Amino acid sequence: MASLLESTCCPTSDASLDLRPIEGGAADDELAALAKALGHPARVQILRLLIRKTACVCGEIVNELPLAQSTVSQHLKVMKEAGLIRGEIDGPRICYCVEPRTLRRLRALVGGL
């Protein structure tokens, strides 16, 4: 049963507002970091894959992309460090999912340009 998965991972997105500023030095650095994390076609593809699947995927990404497993893992690490995605251990496999808050933040920062 997959009901256990949803309980531990990919929690329902909290719609809390983000009060951080849209511009200024800190916002510049934040936007640059997020943009750099997106600045690779494979990472954009991975992010879209995670969004489309809604539910969490794991090594399935390796099958979808023409990249080695270690390379995919590296890209996932970059995006996780940027806060774009989240990865939680779920038994034998790892559950990756999008972090909606960061995605909203990115939209706000880009929209504020």
Added chain:
Amino acid sequence: MASLLESTCCPTSDASLDLRPIEGGAADDELAALAKALGHPARVQILRLLIRKTACVCGEIVNELPLAQSTVSQHLKVMKEAGLIRGEIDGPRICYCVEPRTLRRLRALVGGL
């Protein structure tokens, strides 16, 4: 008089719609390229500077940033190649300005995530 400047550079933004797709392989590459061009704090700062000034600036950017002139020129080149900004020669100095179409495109791509 500055009226001559506005005539040759920074034309009034054309509000033509962009019919290109928001997702797919080509869109992924496009978003990755635009994000990479933004993936540096100095470039975000420069872009904001150009947006705030509305009118075009040139070497004034060098005075605003703690970077050498050649470095700023390099960043401008990266953003110009990505289509984010435009640079036209205007007598002794060079007139840089934002490319509104690309900015809208970026917002659409990020918003479509």
Added chain:
DNA sequence: TGCGCCCATCGCAATCCAACGATAGCGCCG
């Protein structure tokens, strides 16, 4: 308990990026 699967990490090589100083081209002003 031991095997097998899934994934992260290490180590390495190739490539790319960022930053700088130095140099060269190009208008303008005197």
Added chain:
DNA sequence: CGGCGCTATCGTTGGATTGCGATGGGCGCA
């Protein structure tokens, strides 16, 4: 016509990225 200010470009250096195979740890299942 000769200098001067403004930019782009070149060449270089150090550091970061990207990609891969190989290795190792952790968890479930037999």
